[in-house]
Amino acid sequence: MKNSIKIVCLLVLGFFLSCSKSNDYTKYLATGEIRYAAKPESLKAFPGNERIKLQWEILSDQNITKAKVYWRNKSDSLEVPISRGSGIDTIAVIIPLKEGAYSFDVIHYHDDGVRSLASNVSSTSYGPSYTSTLMNRTLVSHSWTPTNQGIVMNWGSSEATSIGTKVNYININNDPREFVVGVKTASSSYTRLLQHSVLEYKTMYKPDSLSIDTFYSAINTVKVNY
Secondary structure (H helix, E strand, O other), X not given: OHHHHHHHHHXXXXXXXXXXXXXXXXXXXXXXXXXXXXXXXXXXXXXXXXXXXXXXXXXXXXXXXXEEEEEOOOOXXXXXXXXXXXXXXXXXXXXXXXXXXXXXXXXXXXXXXXXXXXXXXEEEEEOHHHHOOOXXXXXXXXXXXXXXOEEEEEEOXXXXXXXXXXXXXXXXXXXXXXXXXXXXXXXXXXXXXXXXOEEEEEEEEOOOOOOOOOEEOOOEEEEOOO
């Protein structure tokens, strides 16, 4: 008899536990399915001169009305209004930032507050500290060619992140002239330079292939005296 009572009690206890678990599950169901906005796709960062450009795509979800960009552990942010088109939209924003390394989170939002999962990307803003390290391409030698009022310039090797060297001078008609010496060009020549003027050259750099800005070394000069 005692064993029968124990069995009945266990069955009753199991029933109440089952009901409790069922009620808990119902409670979570009552909150509804979690909704998310479409996530930013193909997020890219482009470094620049005290600024960084972010670019991403929206592949779907016509209800997206804005994005928020967060950085510095979400202590800084920028809101980007979005007006969706009928197909894939490409969103781009340029953020002014002091020189340094940054990590970004980009999140989409609907008007009712529904948000997407975050997309992440990192990049660098370059500035005065970086520019101060840039060296002009070495001018190994130069020679004058009086017959054409010109100069021949022989160049040393280029730095890995250099994209060329700009040469500026004034011609005999007092008109400014500008030329770019390619990174693989060993020698370049220019004619009809204005006597006693100054030829200037400076080397151009891109610290990253995705950089939206070009950086320059300090200007070096050669006094025209052919």
